[in-house]
Each structure stands twice: as C-alpha cells, then as structure tokens.
Amino acid sequence: MRVPHSASARHGPSRDGAFPNCGSGIIGLMDKGSRTSQRRVPSDKLYGLEPTMSFLDLVHARYSCRAFTDEPVTDDELAKLLEAVRFAPTAKNAQPVRVWVFRSDEALAKIRACTSCHFGAPLLVLFGADAGAEGVFVRPSDGQNAALGDATIVAAHYMLEAKDLGLDTTWVGFFDTGKINEAFPQTVGYDLVGLFPTGHADPEKGRPTPRHTQRKELAEFVQEL
C-alpha cells in the first residue's frame, strides 16, 4: 500500500491540538567506513513504496511514530542525523540554533520527565533557537527575527534524514519548558522549537495514525496570484 498524499479528509473542527498517545561525545561520530550510497530505508519501513525513493517518496513515507522498539540508534546514524542538521540553510547563514542530544540512561530519564510524548524512544533530540545569536537575520521591513524559522528548518532536516536512514521520529511540541530548563540549564534562554523521540518503529504500535493521511486539498491553501 502506498501512503496517499492527498486524502480528501481534512482536519476537522475538533482540531484541538491534542496528540495521540501522549498520555502515556557526539561530534565526530561519523563512521568513515559507513555505507552512504545505497538506499537507506529498509523495505519493511516503506509501507510498499518502491525501493528507490525520490524526495517526494521520502516525504510520503515519513509519519509521526509514537512507539519505538529498544533498538538503539547507532553512532553512525546519529552522526548522519547531525550532518543533515549542520547543512540546513539558515538566514544569512547565521546558524542560530542549538541541539541537545539525550541518550544516556540519566539524560533519558530526565528528559522523559519533561514530556509524556517521549514514546519510549532510545534517543531524543531537542532543538532551540537563539534569537540573540550573533549575525541572526532581523528583517528590516518588519523586525522579524529569523532564529525561530531557522531552527525549524534545521529540525525538519533532522526529521527527514531520520526517515532516510530507516529510523522514525515525531516532532513533539508538547513538553514542559520550565522543567526542561530546570533539568538542563544549558537550554535556558533558547526558544525550544521541537523535541524528537527517535528510533525504530514498533511494528504494531508504531504505525501511522489516521491523521497522517488527513491533508487539506491544495485549493484550500494555495492561491496563484
């Protein structure tokens, strides 16, 4: 079954921000001998997509995974995730972003206490925007600070690279910023844009929810002027 990308259903009026199932030494890790040229999503993660993925295939294959197995994310995979982060575009190339990685037992226990949306993942990664970073782009016409948008782009790179590696993740915005700041003082002063539980999808509980295919029709939000 190919994941449809334009189902007719749209977000209903009950769109209330609720998320399903929420109740419940990194630098230099790149393995020089790692495989890079082959398709990197195992066929059992593709839900029937063709083995060679275009970018659009990748976009369709990505979904929010909310249950993970215990299988760890390898150092090589983490290095690739962070390389995708590093090469994301930012306004004026200011790179006003911070990334925090949680994968030790201690760090995982602390970050899991800050959100119900950790989904038991063996790796969590948090992205923060630094609006006061040197060189950050502030648009002269209206004063808009680009840091938040920059961090969002960087996080999107992470999310899509995860899928390309055959991993799964979910963009989580439901966390307690005060608790995170208290548990991890390094995060104070940053605008925390997203937390990403990351790992291998549980084959049963980690499948896409119906929301994954609920997309507006193009005509509802695209206008040619």
Ligand SMILES: Cc1cc2nc3c(=O)[nH]c(=O)nc-3n(C[C@H](O)[C@H](O)[C@H](O)COP(=O)(O)O)c2cc1C
């Ligand atoms: C900014 C943002 C914040 C989100 N926060 C959460 C969250 O806290 N918990 C959660 O389970 N899903 C969260 N999601 C996932 C969305 O609910 C999900 O992307 C959407 O329902 C579409 O489903 P799909 O990702 O499976 O295609 C978030 C997504 C985005 C983009």
